[in-house]
Amino acid sequence: MSAVLEIEGLRKTYKSRRRGVRNALDGFDMRVEAGQVHGFLGPNGSGKTTTLRTLLGLIQPDGGRMAILGQEVPAALPTVAGQVGAIVESPQFFPHFSARDTLSLLAGAGDVPAVRVDEVLELVGLRDRADERVKTYSLGMKQRLAVASALLKNPKLLILDEPANGLDPGGIREMRTLMRTLAESGMTVVLSSHILGEIQLICDEVTIISLGRRVAAGPVEQVLAQHSHGGVRVRLDAAEDLAAAAELLGRAGVAVTRHPDHLMLAGVDKPATVSRLLAEQHLYVSELAPVAVDLESVFLEITATAPVPGQHRQVDQSAKIGEPGHAGGTTGGWGA
Amino acid sequence: MSLYVTELRRLAKRRLTRVMLVLLVLGLTGIVTAFTFSSHKLSPAVIAQAQAESDANFRDAVKSWERSIVECDAAKARGEQTEDRYGPNCGRDWQPTADMFDPKWNLPYQFDFRGEFGIFIAVFAGAVALFAFLIGASFVGAEWSSGGMMNLLLWRPKRLTVLGTKLAAVLTILTGVTVVLGALWTLAFWLIGTYRGTTAKVTSGVWQSAGISGLRALGLILAVGAVAFALASLGRHTAMALGVAVGVGVVSEIGIRVATTIAGVRFGDRWVLSTYALAWFQKQWKLVDYRSCDFSQGECTPKEMLVTWQDSALVFGIGTAVVVVAAFWMMRRRDVT
Secondary structure: OOEEEEEEEEEEEEEEOOOEEEEEEEEEEEEEEOOOEEEEEOOOOOOHHHHHHHHOOOOOOOEEEEEEOOEEEOOOHHHHHHHEEEEOOOOOOOOOOEHHHHHHHHHHHOOOOOHHHHHHHHHOOOHHHOOOEHHHOOHHHHHHHHHHHHHOOOOOEEEEEOOOOOOOHHHHHHHHHHHHHHHHOOOEEEEEOOOHHHHHHHOOEEEEEEOOEEEEEEEHHHHHHHOOOOOEEEEEOOHHHHHHHHHHHHHOOOEEEEOOOOEEEEOOOOHHHHHHHHHHOOOOEEEEEEOOOOHHHHHHHHOOOOOOOOOOOOOOEEOOOOOOOOOOOEEOOOOO | OHHHHHHHHHHHHOHHHHHHHHHHHHHHHHHHHHHHHHOOOOOHHHHHHHHHHHHHHHHHHHHHHHHHHHHHHHHHHOOOOOHHHHOHHHHHHHOOOHHHOOHHHHOOOOOEHHHHHHHHHHHHHHHHHHHHHHHHHHHHHHHHHHOHHHHHHHHOOOHHHHHHHHHHHHHHHHHHHHHHHHHHHHHHHHHHHHHHOEOOOOOHHHHHHHHHHHHHHHHHHHHHHHHHHHHHHHHOOHHHHHHHHHHHHHHHHHHHHHHHHHHOOOOHHHHOHHHHHHHHHHOEEEEEEHHHOOHHHOOOOOEEEEEEHHHHHHHHHHHHHHHHHHHHHHHHHOOOO
16 A cells, blocks of 8 residues: 655754743654545644644654655645645634635635535535625534635545534534545545544544654554553452452452452453453352443553543643653653 | 736735725725815906905005004194004005905915826825735735635645735735726816816826826835735734834834934934835925024025935835845745644
């Protein structure tokens, strides 16, 4: 499979006399194969938008290599721009122009046939409201307009930053279907979102960024499997037997965490061995359930951004790969 | 070419462009209307009436003078002091003469195309320059602050081309508006001159002079539009251009004047921008240094400094070029965030 998007060792440093040096991108890598829906995840301030802006020529990188559709960017950006549709962050439009005017002007600037305007308005569900001023639109409708503007070029690579932001549940489902349909038609979609349930449903692969570095990448199932830890929840017929069961499993080398009415086990390859071990000591299991990890829990774990009671995590507090104390998170940001 | 046409469409579609154009036309129409009603053609009957008024005034003045002498003589006969009230010799030396009562003073205002149209070219240029400033600044400023510029750069990732095309679109629209409204403005005042004033002595030389003044007006309007555009692009907001305009106005017109006066700088007004604007329209502007003379020592001719329209061209040209080049340089260098 060929790569539609390649980023290697991308670096972007902001220098401030007052606040020192901040590495917004610190050797970031990313690879997106053709025809994929690729999730691009990261906590706030991790470098997602900086990456997308750099890729699209809005920000000049300090180092690294980027290629879109096999051509080095930003040098070849004028050549490949016609094949890349993108929305970056919350797109804003001229409030007094209608959706049709907005798209028509973009089409004019990009030599796109005018007929394509009606096609994308239909596609994103704005056909009947196309002649109303954008200032009368809801956030969700503006988001649809943004997606329409990105689709206008019928691009080979579609980059969408938070496309579901502001959409109603029906809109989110429509967007999900649209992404899949576009990918099936051969379009490669890079999707940045914080709605991780959606990403898990839509995406073939994900890249997770934290403090300007890639902390995880690969097919969604693979990333989930790498962080499942073989978790199992165990309940017994008699709750008073939990202590004995915990001791027994502990002696067998299983990591056990006690809870008032159940045990949580980690590092269990085969849950059946737990059942057999307990039954041999006349401890009978009423529930034995492998704990499935989802993308959200994996994301919180590897970026170390899970909320901790009594603590207020700051924006730049997240995990940086390759540093001591990775699991517990490190503090980045200005002066790092 | 498609980008250029698109930017022309975008500018023409903008509400501010349309509203400001309507206001500009209304303002100019107001001036034309006011002068249409205030100007009166000087027909022989009007001139005769003015002459009659002048003659009557002269006669009244003579009668009053004669009455004053009689009163003075009577007072003198009563032994009263009269010099303070009537002057020496009872004011006999101050007999009114006919030339003291020019009939012109009794004529109504008549617009003289030849003598006055030059001023109206400057008025027109001022109004359109204000329009140019607002349109130039808001076209790119609003694009930056609304995210429109970023959207456009995603489509056309050639920063200098995009900014240059936008500037070209602004200058094209400004040229079109200036030429069309300028032609209507000239026609309106020609009609006022023809039907409510005078178009006497309007030779080809007068038209040539008006044409050159019109070109200077166009140059100033385009320079103002370009500077406003460049300032708003540098600050990435319309308010940047407006702020600088107010700042320059205050610093140049008030601050520098006060500072040079306090410091006793000779010809302090040569550092004030409006001096060059006046020289641009009047072809030259004379600055006088009255402090170079001590009038108590007798007659003295103060030193003078002449600011020519060529000086203005140099100041405005260099200023415009510096701001525009800075805007393009920053467009090339700065990240779009």
